[in-house]
Amino acid sequence: xxRFLPDTFTILLACxxxxxxxxxxxxxxxxxxxxxxxxxxxxxxxxxxxxxxRDVVIAGLLHWRLHLIILLTTFGVFPLLGLxxxxxxxxxxxxxxxxxxxxxCVLPSTVQSSIAFTxxxxxxxxxxxxxxxxxxxxxxxxxxxxxxxxxxxxxxxGYSFDALQQILLQLLAPFVVGQILQPWIGxxxxxxxxxxxxxxxxxxxxxxxxxxxxxxxxxxxHTFSIADIAVVVVADVVLLAFVLVLTMxxxxxxxxxxxxxxxxxxxxxxxxxxxGVPMANVIFAGQSIGAIVLPLMLFHQIQLMVCAVIxxxxxxxxARRVTEQxxxxxxxxx
Numbered sequence: 598x599x600r601f602l603p604d605t606f607t608i609l610l611a612c613x614x615x616x617x618x619x620x621x622x623x624x625x626x627x628x629x630x631x632x633x634x635x636x637x638x639x640x641x642x643x644x645x646x647x648x649x650x651r652d653v654v655i656a657g658l659l660h661w662r663l664h665l666i667i668l669l670t671t672f673g674v675f676p677l678l679g680l681x682x683x684x685x686x687x688x689x690x691x692x693x694x695x696x697x698x699x700x701x702c703v704l705p706s707t708v709q710s711s712i713a714f715t716x717x718x719x720x721x722x723x724x725x726x727x728x729x730x731x732x733x734x735x736x737x738x739x740x741x742x743x744x745x746x747x748x749x750x751x752x753x754x755g756y757s758f759d760a761l762q763q764i765l766l767q768l769l770a771p772f773v774v775g776q777i778l779q780p781w782i783g784x785x786x787x788x789x790x791x792x793x794x795x796x797x798x799x800x801x802x803x804x805x806x807x808x809x810x811x812x813x814x815x816x817x818x819h820t821f822s823i824a825d826i827a828v829v830v831v832a833d834v835v836l837l838a839f840v841l842v843l844t845m846x847x848x849x850x851x852x853x854x855x856x857x858x859x860x861x862x863x864x865x866x867x868x869x870x871x872x873g874v875p876m877a878n879v880i881f882a883g884q885s886i887g888a889i890v891l892p893l894m895l896f897h898q899i900q901l902m903v904c905a906v907i908x909x910x911x912x913x914x915x916a917r918r919v920t921e922q923x924x925x926x927x928x929x930x931x
Contacts, residue, residue, distance in 0.1 A: 606798055607898045611804045614894075618687040618818065619755070621810035625867065634807055637800035638875040640773040646775025647786045649730050663857050667706065670844055670865035672739050675702040676747060689819060690828050696748070697892035698832055700877065703743035704893070705736030707867040707900075714904050718911035725790060726771045728864045733872055737769045740754050740771060740872075741880050758898060764881045770929045791907055804874045805890065810889020819836030821888070826895075833896040840866045859911055 622630050648721045679702030683695060690698075704739035708729045741764050786793060809817070844865040850856040873893045 607901070608898075609798065609802060610805060610894055612845060613805050617806050617809035618813050621813040623810065623814055626673045627807065627810060630803070630807055632790035633826040634803040635767060637803050638878070639767055641771075641798050641800040641871070643771035643775040644767045644786060644796060645733070646772035646777075647779050647782050649776065649779065650783060650800050660721075660727070662851075663721070663724055663853065663861060664728045664731060666848065666851070666861055667865045668732060668735065668843075670840060670861075671706050671732055672703065672735070672743065673887070674840060674843065675868075676743055676847065677834070677840060678702060680747065682832055682836075685828075685832075690832065692823055693862060694821065694829050694892060697889045698749060698829065698836075700744065700889050701833075701868050701873060701893040701896055702836070703740050703747065704733040704868045704873040704876070705740065706864050707869045707871070708733060709871075709903070711864045712869050714863045718859045718863070718908040719856065719915045720911075721856040721865065722860075723856065725864055728860065732864070733869065734772070735771070736869075736872060736876075737764055738875055740764075744768045744880055745815075755875050763882065763889070764876065766827065767879055768875060780799070787820075789912060799902055801871055801874050803892070804878050808874070810879065812885045815885050815887075817887045826891075829892050830895055830899070833892060838868060838901055841903070841907070855915075855921050862907070867904070868893065868896055870894065 682690070682698055685695070687695075705724060706729050707807060711729040712725045716722050718759075733891040842863060844862045845858065848861040853861065870893055875888055875890050877893075
């Protein structure tokens, strides 16, 4: 039953939403808190850059077919599925929540959980590290461009190219600085993972608190019903299920071995809350992003629960294969 329970970070997210609902930030406090949030986000992406080993990147780039499949799934298949959900009537899926689903469809893959599940299931971990990291680097450019394209095509507005400049300044620049300093501080930062984790999670919680504070002041919970939230959950489940099936069986059809199949399945099916919330804060600056990030927060928990089960099944199947091979070796004549 433990695998179906929310993790600590998900509980913290829920508590942050409750806090924002009861005590929303407003006025000058919201302004100063916003400045602190921007600084925390810059620190988050600096740490991402400083952690990523260049040796891992170079080694992973050799497996280009695998990375291409994952990137096409992340930034191609997912956005097409998001556009398909746009045919659901507004009376069933309110437009602001649909835009949140469309936004999550153009986000990069997760890093930590993709690697963790790949390792748990016995997949190609070096390729997972490279692919998930590359997804986030490309996402700094592709996500705002896809938002501008898909939102404008659907008649939902979009964003100015100033948003891309803000992404480059606030997210990419700290990442690049971290990469430059990585040879000197990378080992130390990787060794101090537990100490620096509050920067990772704290920056996301700060953005969520600020986003939902603005949304609460504008009447978020009076705008959407429990039924509306339930529709978002169903849409998230359908998205995840479709991509999981596509990546799992598609990688087999393309001739990838079991280790690569696992990597493609987990890296191609996830969406990053850690990158998505800060990006939403920049791309939709000046707008209420509570409804934008709500589908992503729900998707985050769903993908963790589902992928935990799949990873355990992969690991169990691998253990059975090892046992069967050992029995065959023992039964065969010397």
